[in-house]
Amino acid sequence: MSQTEVPDLDPVIHAQARLRVVSALSTLREADSIAFPRLQEILKMTAGNLSVHLRKLEDAGYVEVTKTHRGRTPTTLVRLTRRGRLAFEDYTAALRALLNTPLEEP
Amino acid sequence: MTPIDDELPPVDPAESLRLIEHERAETALNITPDPRGLLWPWGFAWVLGFGVYFLRFGPDDRVFVDLPSWLPLTLLLVLFLAAGAFTGWFGARISRTISGPSSRQGAMYGITWSVAYAGMSLVLSTTNGLLPDAQATMLWAGAMVALAGAMHMAGGAIWNDRNLFLLGAWTSVVNIAGILAGSGWQSLILAVLGGGGMIAVGTVQWLRLRRLANQGHR
Numbered sequence: 001m002s003q004t005e006v007p008d009l010d011p012v013i014h015a016q017a018r019l020r021v022v023s024a025l026s027t028l029r030e031a032d033s034i035a036f037p038r039l040q041e042i043l044k045m046t047a048g049n050l051s052v053h054l055r056k057l058e059d060a061g062y063v064e065v066t067k068t069h070r071g072r073t074p075t076t077l078v079r080l081t082r083r084g085r086l087a088f089e090d091y092t093a094a095l096r097a098l099l100n101t102p103l104e105e106p
Numbered sequence: 107m108t109p110i111d112d113e114l115p116p117v118d119p120a121e122s123l124r125l126i127e128h129e130r131a132e133t134a135l136n137i138t139p140d141p142r143g144l145l146w147p148w149g150f151a152w153v154l155g156f157g158v159y160f161l162r163f164g165p166d167d168r169v170f171v172d173l174p175s176w177l178p179l180t181l182l183l184v185l186f187l188a189a190g191a192f193t194g195w196f197g198a199r200i201s202r203t204i205s206g207p208s209s210r211q212g213a214m215y216g217i218t219w220s221v222a223y224a225g226m227s228l229v230l231s232t233t234n235g236l237l238p239d240a241q242a243t244m245l246w247a248g249a250m251v252a253l254a255g256a257m258h259m260a261g262g263a264i265w266n267d268r269n270l271f272l273l274g275a276w277t278s279v280v281n282i283a284g285i286l287a288g289s290g291w292q293s294l295i296l297a298v299l300g301g302g303g304m305i306a307v308g309t310v311q312w313l314r315l316r317r318l319a320n321q322g323h324r
Contacts, residue, residue, distance in 0.1 A: 015113050019122065023129035027137070032206035034137070042136045043129075070202065077205055092126060098119040 012060040013091045017045070018053050022088050025063065025080040033066065033079035054078060062087055135319050137204060143196040145273075145308030147189035148254075152301025155182035156247065156293045163243055165290030175239065179246070186250075190220065215261060222253055240289035251281040251296055273307045 013019050024042055028034060040050050057063040062084030066077045080088070159178040161171040197216050201209035230246055237245065255278035262271025280299045284292035 016125065017113075019125060020129045023126045024133040027130050027133040028204065029206070029208055032204050032208045035203050035205075038136075038203045042133050079206070092123070095119040095122050095126075099123070 009094055010087050010091050012056065012062060013087060015053075017049070018057060019091075021050070021053050021057065022062065022080065022084065022091075025078065026085060026088050028079065030082070030085065031079070033064075033077040036065075036076035036078055039078055057084065060084075060087075131318065131321075135315065138315060139196070139200045141311035141315065142308045144193050145304045145311075147192045149301045149304030149308060151182075151185035151189040152304065153297050154301075155185045156297035156301065158182075159243065159247070160290065160293035160297060163239060163290060163293065165288065167240070168290070186223075190223070194220075211264060215264060219257055222257070223250075226250070226253060244285065244289050244292060247292060247296060248281060248285050251277060251284070251300060254300075255281055269307055269311060273303060276303050 013022055020043055021039075024039065025034070036047075036050070040047055043050065045053075054063060054065055058065055062081060064079050064081050066079075068075050068077060155178075158173070158181055162169060162173045162175065162178045164170050194216055197212055201212055226249055230249060233242065233245065255274045255276075258274030258277060259271050260274070262268065262274055277300055280295060280303065283299070284295040287295055
């Protein structure tokens with residue numbers, strides 16, 4: 001992750017759909033994860049669409065997707081990794097910096 | 107919600123920040139359990155259970171409604187078991203959505219309630235038949251309410267929830283007031299101020315959540 005003076009916007013998060021996913025996940029406490037269907041319900045995305053974005057976030061190391069069993073029912077759990085949380089914090093900090101210094105916009 | 111072009115970046119930084127805030131508020135609302143679900147069952151169990159106690163074992167041995175003398179304690183225990191079962195189910199439902207430290211904390215807290223109540227009931231039951239009705243009522247009700255007050259205060263400490271802590275403190279004060287007021291009055295005080303307090307706090311927290319929800323959807 002770059003730490004330059006002029007804030008770079010993380011391209012992984014800098015897409016509306018993934019920004020929404022990461023924002024929603026950032027609400028959970030660290031190390032807590034949410035069931036996939038519930039996340040889907042909150043974001044009002046289709047399962048396929050959400051899966052695609054989760055894959056991209058997973059590839060970047062920002063989210064962790066765990067398939068597990070609850071009793072006999074398979075469950076998919078999603079959580080933001082520490083790296084993902086840091087990226088989200090950097091992203092929001094960069095946005096604020098851009099708002100405060102509009103002339104330095106890259 | 108309008109369909110979103112997936113790879114499109116948000117329009118501008120201000121818009122992005124609004125999107126983030128909206129999504130965080132929406133999620134927080136969605137994963138926050140209905141505060142009524144944990145407090146109302148107990149509130150109503152107290153109002154009804156201790157209310158019936160008051161009607162059967164009133165101040166100065168007065169009997170307002172001539173019910174069988176075994177009924178009030180049986181009803182109280184049945185109501186407590188029902189409230190415990192409901193809140194246990196309600197809590198487990200939350201943990202099906204979120205797993206991790208939060209749900210483990212919730213489960214440990216729930217188990218603590220059950221274990222503490224079971225242990226205390228067992229200890230108190232060793233006095234069965236040894237005390238007059240009035241003293242037995244004071245003992246059972248006083249101990250149960252002291253435990254409930256302490257558990258709510260501890261819950262406030264665990265979740266950094268000021269309202270829950272204040273509810274526990276209030277319950278503890280109400281308990282002392284009940285003991286000082288003496289048998290008969292104790293039941294009335296616990297029903298109205300204790301049970302009523304839980305219903306009130308549940309309602310206030312629910313209204314607050316609804317207000318936040320309305321703000322989020324503006």
